[in-house]
Amino acid sequence: MNFFRGVMGGQAAGPQPSGAETIHKLCDRVASSTLLEDRRDAVRALKSLSKKYRMEVGTQAMDHLINILQTDRSDSEILGYALDTLYNIICNDEEEEQDENSQKQADDLGAQFTEMFIQDPEHVTLLLALLEEFDFHVRWPAVKLLTALLKNQGVQLQGVILVSPMGVSRLMDLLGDSREVIRNDGLLLLQQLTKSNAAIQKIVAFENAFERLLDIITEEGSSDGGIVVEDCLLLLLNLLKNNSSNQNFFKEGSYIQRMKPWFEVSDDNSGWSAQKVTNLHLMLQLVRVMVSPVNSPGATASCQKSMYQCGLLQQLCTILMATGVPADILTETINTVSEVIRGSQVNQDYFASVNAPSNPPRPAIVVLLMSMVNERQPFVLRCAVLYCFQCFLYKNQKGQGEIVATLLPSTIDANSISAGQLLCGGLFSADSLSNWCAAVALAHALQDNLTQKEQLLRVQLATSLGKPPVSLLQQCTNILSQGDKIVRRGSKVQTRVGLLMLLCTWISNCPIAVTHFLHNQENVPFLTAQISENLGEDERLVQGLCALLLGICIYYNDNSLENYTKEKLKQLIEKRIGKENFVEKLGFITKHELYSRAAQKPQPVFPSPEQMLFDHEFTKLVKELEGVITKAVHKSSEEEKKEEEVKKTLEQHDNIVTQYKELIREQDAQIQELKEQVASMSSQNEVMQTTVTQQLSQIQQHKDQYNILKLKLGKDNQSQSNGQGDVSQVNGLQTEELTQLREEVEELRKQHTLLQTLLGDKDTLIDTLVSNRLHTYLYLFLEALRSQVQSQSAEINQLSTERQELLRRAEAGVNIQCDDSHYSLPLSTSSVQEETKTLSESRADLEQQLASATSTVAILQTEKTKLQTEVQESKKEQDDLLMLLADQDQKIHSLKLRLKGLGETVEDEDDLDARDQTDDDDEEDEDED
Secondary structure, three states, X not given: OHHHHHHOOOOOOOOOOOHHHHHHHHHHHHXXXXXXXXXXXXXXXXXXHOOOOHHHHHHHHHHHHHHHHHHOOOOHHHHHHHHHHHHHHHOOOOOOOXXXXXXXXXXXXXXXXXXXXXXXXXXXXXXXXXXXXXXXXHHHHHHHHHHHHHHHOHHHHHHHHHHXXXXXXXXXXXXXXXXXXXXXXXXXXHHHHOOOOHHHHHHHHHOOHHHHXXXXXXXXXXXXXXXXXXXXXHHHHHHHOOOHHHHHHHHHOOOOHHHHHHHOOOOOOXXXXXXXXXXXXXXXXXXXXXXXXXXXXXXXXXXXXXXXXXXXXXHHHHHHHOOOOOHHHHHHHHHHHHHHHOOOHHHHHHHHHOEEOOOOOEEHHHHHHHHHOOOOOOHHHHHHHHHHHHHHHOOOHXXXXXXXXOOOHHHOOOOOOOHHHHHHHHHOOOOHHHHHHHHHHHHHOOOOOHHHHHHXXXXXXXXXXXXXXXXXXXXXXXXXXXXXXXOOOOOOHHHHHHHHHHHHHHHOOOHHHHHHHHHOOOHHHHHHHHHHOOOOHHHHHHHHHHHHHHHHHHHOOOOOOHHHOHHHHHHHHHHHHOHHHHHHHHOHHHHOHHHHHHHHOOOOOOOOHHHOOOOXXXXXXXXXXXXXXXXXXXOOHHHHHHHHHHHHHHHHHHHHHHHHHHHHHHHHHHHHHHHHHHHHHHHHHHHHHHHHHHHHHXXXXXHHHHHHHHHHHHHHHHHHHHOOOOHHHHHHHHHHHHHHHHHHXXXXXXXXXXXXXXHHHHHHHHHHOOOOOOHHHHHHHHHHHHHHHHHHHHHHHHHHHHHHHHHHHHHHHHHHHHHHHOOOOOOOHHHHHHHHHHHHHHHHHHHHHHHOOOOOHHHHHHHHHHHHHHHHHHHHHHHHHHHHHHHHHHHHHHHHHHHHHXXXXXXXHHHHHHHHHHHHHHHHHHHHO
């Protein structure tokens, strides 16, 4: 123990060992001691020396410390000492007393030790396993050590953690630790872990990170919270920035709605703390990440819609119009509102309706434009207002029309300040930055809107008293051409660049504006003079823009002015400038160093006002027109004529192709409709087939029942003809039956008359629809239906024949009875037979007509209805006949009972059958004799 007292600062006799020697002895003790207490004391001593002797401890003790982590897992105290020692030799914490060179050496040393530690991925896995220890003295040092490793070698360590089982999940558990120190350092660890690694960002997001982080922000007081809120917001930015998957997950999880309370500011906005400003700044950046123009249009539009629906946009506009808000927060809020409304018609309409809390109330757009053209406002604020105005007009033709309308004579209100008046004031003010901003803002009001370009030609400006008003277009060209009076050559390049960008945007793709521009006789000579001169480096951009403007006058020229046709302008270029020189000057635009910077993103971000020269949308216009203008200048008149002819031919071909496309589209619709009809008819046919099958089955059942009753009736009639008794009662019964049979025959005649009428209606429908395209297909269905009708007609014919047979047998029985009793009963059986014959002939004619008919889609339904009607009538007739036979059988039975009651002998049906058989045998014997 005396050794350790010497190491820890106690007095000892003799010369003191050096730091390297002491560290070497401590390492031997850690490696060789068998007692845990001795190893613990040695590791504690190494920890105390690790900051002063960082190099020595790192080179000699790292392996021993890692071995301690592997072998002494049961003792949390020694684990904590070992982790703290490793943290001290790996961490690169800046110290105030260190100079720049010393700090750089320390950073290099930490990177070297980190590389040594992660050479074996098992060491990182060991640290992740130690995170599961709940002991504070183990878990907290492990978190700090992992954070230091990630700072020094983030990419390599991210790869190891990514492939480690449950590695990210163990780190996410730190956010749920009840000890704030561990939770807060866990936030710092996750910040380092999620930097520039989309795979880990996705895993962390799906480990419910959004929910946990938003809960922590709410618990800590949102924007009024401390450094913990800032750490949470930084982690959220890491997870969402440039990660479309996490952005979609954030939106689908309804987390956008939880951002609204962050921006609820009180009426008293004085005394904002630095931390609150930082927190709110990060919150605004988080909103911008979700609606950034670099995101996919669909995802951006969806987030914009959610922000409007949940009231987040309204809350941001409240901050925008509030008083006492710090300048940097106000600037960032303007940028945020800009991107929330960019390209969203609903959000743009809402923003147009926002009024500032002034007396009288003014639109928010007007208030912002007042700041933009005010040279006393901060430069970044003026850039933010310009960006907001650009986003308000982006793909917003309605908003563009409203801005241009404030410049037209019919809508100018002398009692109020409008957006158009502010833009004109800024356009012609003495401040070059205001000139540039106003010119770019007005150009955005004309972007891709031919109607507003033509409307702006109507704007008239009053220059001075006693002089007639001039058009806005002429005033812009006057500022450019009359340099000695308004803008001296070589000065205010920013103003001239802004005006030239406005003119290029204005007259591009607008032949009427080109004609108005060329109508001023001074414009073309000024442009050619500017392009042909050899000016300094600062004037090259102006020359390039003049060349672009002249090229637009050639490309979009409709040859309405005789002195400035396409051909004459090209001849002028060739004589005064030279085609090659013209193309070279045109290329000055894209070669400018600030052009590529402006082309990267829509937001105007410039380090200084002097570098504010290019607009993002204008760079797109230059890219679109540079090539076509170069070709137009080099083309001869013959080539142009040929190109126009080819263009006309292509237009004709396009028209023909369009017509054929429309025809094909119509035919496709017809084919689809016919297919639907065929499918419908097929289903109807199946239903009809099923119905017919059921009806045929019912008819067969009725036939069987009818045959049974007919046999029974025949036996009863035979019994009556051979019996003895009250003949007058029997005759009366049969006469009554004959009357009923005549009525049934009459009913049958009426039925067939109705059938003939219905078939006549069918013939009319057939004649009108005989040209249907589905004739062949539907004819097969008609044949099937006709066969069914014929079969039913045959059954009806059979029923009629059977009724006639019954009449004949009944009449014969009545005549015999009447001869015996000398009593005659007048019966008109001959008339019944004639009617039956007539009905048979009519039926034959109807069947012949039906065989020659053709059908359509509509006739199928008609035939089905008629067939069902006929079957129902036939069924009804059969039911009536069954009732008739049942009544007759009942009456015969009652007569038999009465005869038996009178003492007469009545034979049963079996006796009658036996007697009939005996009579037949006797007749055969007589014939043989």
